[in-house]
Amino acid sequence: xxxxxxxxxxxxxxxxxxxxxxxxxxxxxxxxxxxxxxxxxxxxxxxxxxxxxxxxxxxxxxxxxxxxxxxxxxxxxxxxxxxxxxxxxxxxxxxxxxxxxxxxxxxxxxxxxxxxxxxxxxxxxxxxxxxxxxxxxxxxxxxxxxxxxxxxxxxxxxxxxxxxxxxxxxxxxxxxxxxxxxxxxxxxxxxxxxxxxxxxxxxxxxxxxxxxxxxxxxxxxxxxxxxxxxxxxxxxxxxxx
Numbered sequence: 001x002x003x004x005x006x007x008x009x010x011x012x013x014x015x016x017x018x019x020x021x022x023x024x025x026x027x028x029x030x031x032x033x034x035x036x037x038x039x040x041x042x043x044x045x046x047x048x049x050x051x052x053x054x055x056x057x058x059x060x061x062x063x064x065x066x067x068x069x070x071x072x073x074x075x076x077x078x079x080x081x082x083x084x085x086x087x088x089x090x091x092x093x094x095x096x097x098x099x100x101x102x103x104x105x106x107x108x109x110x111x112x113x114x115x116x117x118x119x120x121x122x123x124x125x126x127x128x129x130x131x132x133x134x135x136x137x138x139x140x141x142x143x144x145x146x147x148x149x150x151x152x153x154x155x156x157x158x159x160x161x162x163x164x165x166x167x168x169x170x171x172x173x174x175x176x177x178x179x180x181x182x183x184x185x186x187x188x189x190x191x192x193x194x195x196x197x198x199x200x201x202x203x204x205x206x207x208x209x210x211x212x213x214x215x216x217x218x219x220x221x222x223x224x225x226x227x228x229x230x231x232x233x234x235x236x237x238x239x240x241x
Contacts, residue, residue, distance in 0.1 A: 008048045008071040009218065014077050016067045018219040021199040023172065024060040025192050027053045031167050034161075043155045047140065050163045055086075055137035057170060058130060064090035068169065068179050068188055072096045086135050090127070097182040101127040105176040105189065116178075116189070124172035133166055186212065197221070 031053050033039055034046050051194035066075050066089055074080060074096045083089050089203065104124035107116045125133070179188045184204040194200045198219040205213045 001151055010203055011215075013070050014066045014203065014217050017064045017188075017190070017217075018151065018199045018201055020060045020064045020067070020218060021174075021190060021192055022049060024064075025199065027057050027060075028167070028174070028192075031163075034040065035164050035167060043160060045100075047155060047159060047163060050167075051140035054133060054166060054170075057139065058086040058134045058137065061130065061174075062086040065090065065093055065102070065179065068194050069093055069097060069100055069182055072182050087131055090130065094127070099132065099180050100182070102173060102179050102190075102199075104173045105178050107176060118178060121172045123167040123169055125174075129169055131219040133169075194218075 032051050034041065034050050039046070039049075063086075066080065069075055072093070074092060080092055082091070085093070090101065103118045104121045106120045108115045108117070113138045175192050177190055177192075179190070181187060184206075186203065189202040190205060191200050198221070200219065201217045203214075203217070206212045210222055
């Protein structure tokens with residue numbers, strides 16, 4: 001059953017997405033501290049902690065995609081709203097919109113303004129990588145069976161290197177990324193960490209063939225600890241030909 005009573009709000013979706021991204025950025029930073037040896041944990045415990053963060057990061061990506069694609073009817077079903085498995089969430093989205101997964105972005109200044117290039121980082125986490133990592137998280141976080149314990153091996157440098165490699169892929173994807181809207185009206189452009197210390201998002205909406213309206217949103221946490229969303233400005237852009 002689909003909830004048709006409430007219209008989809010891009011600003012509400014962005015507000016929820018930025019809160020998820022703030023949590024994701026915090027977990028990415030925790031993994032970096034582990035990989036740099038700051039928490040001084042033996043490798044087996046460090047690996048367990050890191051893969052727990054990876055699992056949560058996968059879930060945050062999937063939940064975030066569900067939020068931004070809330071205008072897809074399938075995301076409003078009871079099945080979608082009660083799903084906790086990140087792989088199943090993304091499969092649901094992929095069936096409705098094949099480009100629902102985030103894409104990495106690189107920004108640069110040019111003589112005429114800002115250039116935005118998508119998918120320019122070959123190391124960035126892909127949807128295929130996402131599924132593989134989520135599967136590895138399940139393997140790493142289960143203690144196993146009597147048989148698997150009896151045949152278990154000692155962890156090596158290769159296991160540490162794998163953690164670092166996954167961390168790099170996540171950072172390359174999520175540091176600056178975009179999510180295209182399924183209705184073709186525009187994109188969400190997200191920065192994971194900004195000068196404010198929090199994630200920010202720009203909603204770029206098509207306005208004619210060569211123009212886009214831009215609404216910029218910033219997240220802040222007040223003294224009471226509540227997460228708020230601020231519309232900090234609107235502008236119009238001319239799309240490059």
